[in-house]
Amino acid sequence: MQPILEVDHVTGGYSRQQPVLHDLNFQVQPGEMVGLIGLNGAGKSTTIKHILGLMQPHQGEIRLKGKTLADSQEQYRQTFAYVPESPLLYEELTVQEHLELTARAYGVDKGSFQKRIKPLLEQFQMDALTGRLASHLSKGMRQKVMILCAFLVEPELYIIDEPFLGLDPLSMRSLLDLMVTVKQSGAAILISSHILATIERYCDEFLVMHQGKLIVSGTVETLQTAAGMPSAPLDDVFCSLVTRGVNR
Amino acid sequence: MDMKAMYQRRSAEFLKEIRPYLHYALQSLIMSAVAAFLLFSIAYRLFLGWVTPAFPWELLCGAVMLLPLAGGKIRTYLQDADILFLLPHERGMNAYLKAAMQKALLLQSAAVVAAWGLVWPLYAKMTASGGTRFFLILVIWLLFKWVILYGKWAELQLQEAGTRRWFAVLRWIGTEISAYGMFAWKLPYGVMVLAAGSIVYLALLRVPSKYVVHWMLLIDWEKRHRAGVYRILNWFIDVPQVQGKARNTRIPTSWLPFIPFQASSSYTYMYTLIWLRSELLGITFRLTVVGIVILASLRSEWASIAAYLAIALFGALQLADLKRYYRVHIWHRIYPLPDGLLQRSVSSVRRTLHLAMLLMLAIPLCWTLRTPLEALALFLLTAAASWLYHRYK
Numbered sequence: 001m002q003p004i005l006e007v008d009h010v011t012g013g014y015s016r017q018q019p020v021l022h023d024l025n026f027q028v029q030p031g032e033m034v035g036l037i038g039l040n041g042a043g044k045s046t047t048i049k050h051i052l053g054l055m056q057p058h059q060g061e062i063r064l065k066g067k068t069l070a071d072s073q074e075q076y077r078q079t080f081a082y083v084p085e086s087p088l089l090y091e092e093l094t095v096q097e098h099l100e101l102t103a104r105a106y107g108v109d110k111g112s113f114q115k116r117i118k119p120l121l122e123q124f125q126m127d128a129l130t131g132r133l134a135s136h137l138s139k140g141m142r143q144k145v146m147i148l149c150a151f152l153v154e155p156e157l158y159i160i161d162e163p164f165l166g167l168d169p170l171s172m173r174s175l176l177d178l179m180v181t182v183k184q185s186g187a188a189i190l191i192s193s194h195i196l197a198t199i200e201r202y203c204d205e206f207l208v209m210h211q212g213k214l215i216v217s218g219t220v221e222t223l224q225t226a227a228g229m230p231s232a233p234l235d236d237v238f239c240s241l242v243t244r245g246v247n248r
Numbered sequence: 249m250d251m252k253a254m255y256q257r258r259s260a261e262f263l264k265e266i267r268p269y270l271h272y273a274l275q276s277l278i279m280s281a282v283a284a285f286l287l288f289s290i291a292y293r294l295f296l297g298w299v300t301p302a303f304p305w306e307l308l309c310g311a312v313m314l315l316p317l318a319g320g321k322i323r324t325y326l327q328d329a330d331i332l333f334l335l336p337h338e339r340g341m342n343a344y345l346k347a348a349m350q351k352a353l354l355l356q357s358a359a360v361v362a363a364w365g366l367v368w369p370l371y372a373k374m375t376a377s378g379g380t381r382f383f384l385i386l387v388i389w390l391l392f393k394w395v396i397l398y399g400k401w402a403e404l405q406l407q408e409a410g411t412r413r414w415f416a417v418l419r420w421i422g423t424e425i426s427a428y429g430m431f432a433w434k435l436p437y438g439v440m441v442l443a444a445g446s447i448v449y450l451a452l453l454r455v456p457s458k459y460v461v462h463w464m465l466l467i468d469w470e471k472r473h474r475a476g477v478y479r480i481l482n483w484f485i486d487v488p489q490v491q492g493k494a495r496n497t498r499i500p501t502s503w504l505p506f507i508p509f510q511a512s513s514s515y516t517y518m519y520t521l522i523w524l525r526s527e528l529l530g531i532t533f534r535l536t537v538v539g540i541v542i543l544a545s546l547r548s549e550w551a552s553i554a555a556y557l558a559i560a561l562f563g564a565l566q567l568a569d570l571k572r573y574y575r576v577h578i579w580h581r582i583y584p585l586p587d588g589l590l591q592r593s594v595s596s597v598r599r600t601l602h603l604a605m606l607l608m609l610a611i612p613l614c615w616t617l618r619t620p621l622e623a624l625a626l627f628l629l630t631a632a633a634s635w636l637y638h639r640y641k
Contacts, residue, residue, distance in 0.1 A: 054581055077584035088578050090518065092494040092525035104514040105583040113509075133525070135494050 002066055003027040004157050004188045010060035012050050019058055020046045022212045028188045035199045036192040038209035039242055044192045048161050081150035085162040087142035089134035095145055096130040102149040120148050123174045140166040151178055160191040200234035210242050251344035258325035273484035296369055305374050309367045310428035316359040317393055318423035322352040326467045338461055353397055360393050395446045404465055405458040422449055479569045494525045515593030522573050531566050536605050544612040552616040560630045563605050564637050567598045599638040606630050
């Protein structure tokens with residue numbers, strides 16, 4: 001099966017003299033949920049920026065469905081939807097208008113748009129707020145708009161960066177349920193989060209990053225074996241792996 | 249905390265912030281300003297030679313005095329964070345706000361002196377007045393400006409938005425009547441009406457409920473003033489994006505049926521909404537209404553053409569500001585939309601709005617110009633220029 005995302009020996013960062021990412025190499029398959037974990041400054045957000053096409057690798061290639069950004073910018077971008085760590089909204093647009101703008105941008109037709117938004121809005125308790133301007137929303141509500149926009153598009157790959165910040169417990173559960181649903185329908189998810197206890201239960205595989213390098217990748221069992229901590233929770237395994245990484 | 253020093257520091261910081269752009273704008277403007285001043289001086293001299301008491305000069309003088317008397321901004325430089333840090337010192341804000349008022353009074357009084365200096369040659373000719381009257385009326389104007397500025401400040405502290413709007417309308421209408429009265433009636437009557445009007449206005453302002461300092465409104469207005477300064481500088485040089493507060497205008501979806509639900513219309517949809525909710529809607533609307541009134545009141549063919557072109561140019565400059573909104577935004581690099589679509593869409597929205605404005609402004613020209621065909625020709629010519637401007641600028 002062709003991977004939906006291929007990160008092929010990527011070295012990158014803001015400066016060629018001091019790369020942040022060092023020879024990253026991993027794949028994400030359709031129907032797979034992969035957790036990108038690491039300490040602050042490990043390179044998670046920089047990795048995501050490279051995948052989004054906001055930064056260009058110094059070496060190596062990133063392919064979505066076998067195509068690089070240079071091959072076809074529009075096809076590349078059509079493959080994924082992104083939920084940023086900090087909500088990025090247009091202050092002059094309402095919740096409904098953000099959703100409509102996203103639907104238009106991704107070529108979702110009007111009928112599908114109308115069919116998809118109702119359950120999404122209800123699931124995230126946003127149905128009463130569709131007419132509210134972005135500038136009048138709380139941090140959590142703004143984050144929900146970002147989530148709604150991404151899930152409205154129904155892409156093949158979801159790139160989700162720290163989605164739980166500012167979300168209430170009910171919305172966190174809705175998001176996790178939604179991730180399970182889209183995963184079951186064949187979509188892939190790359191999620192970065194510090195809430196390891198939560199993503200441990202949902203992700204199929206993990207990418208442990210430390211100081212810009214991928215130090216371990218695989219299932220929870222693989223990580224446990226690498227850490228020499230069979231049946232330990234991901235939190236402990238992660239701490240052991242990165243502490244060992246620091247001392248190495 | 250030295251509140252007056254804080255105000256002065258913020259004022260100086262803002263000046264420092266805009267200085268690079270201001271420098272460039274002045275460089276670009278200086279030659280055109282000198283040329284415009286010379287042309288205006290010649291035209292004004294010719295007008296003074298031609299004008300007779302039969303000309304409605306009182307209305308013209310009243311109109312010239314209206315803007316400096318009733319208008320003007322009160323820059324407070326208040327910021328969002330002040331709600332946390334300065335609100336606890338609300339009672340001690342007097343020195344800060346007094347400094348803001350003093351600065352506004354100084355600048356706006358200078359504008360009143362300039363406007364009166366402009367009107368004076370016409371007034372002197374029509375009423376055969378001497379220099380003493382110039383100074384006497386100037387003192388009256390300055391006192392009146394002080395009343396109006398105080399009134400505007402009180403307006404800003406009103407708790408009810410509806411009441412605030414009514415007082416703003418009262419300020420503009422009252423100022424126009426008073427200014428017109430000073431020219432149209434004998435001076436003692438004019439002064440009496442102006443004084444009586446001022447007393448009634450100040451007394452009325454005491455009635456509605458007010459905040460000690462209406463923080464949220466003052467911060468919103470400050471944002472708008474900053475955005476306004478940057479908007480003007482943007483006519484000369486690319487400036488950073490500084491937006492005023494979005495207006496919470498309800499726009500039913502059925503209002504935008506002309507924008508197809510498809511990817512290529514995404515940015516057209518977005519920028520139409522931004523125009524509807526930003527300060528640009530009010531600016532476009534006011535400019536069009538004022539333009540129609542001016543064009544409908546002019547009787548000279550050449551004056552009408554010149555006014556039409558001037559308003560068209562001003563409208564184009566104002567609408568060009570739309571491109572500054574979200575010029576750089578992460579979603580523009582993530583949406584699967586072709587490069588260049590954003591620029592094309594902004595240009596298209598600007599062009600469409602300007603075209604609608606030009607069309608409405610051309611309606612009174614059908615009566616002012618010799619034939620409606622002339623009005624149509626002028627409209628088409630200006631529309632072509634507008635297309636080129638919005639396409640390439």
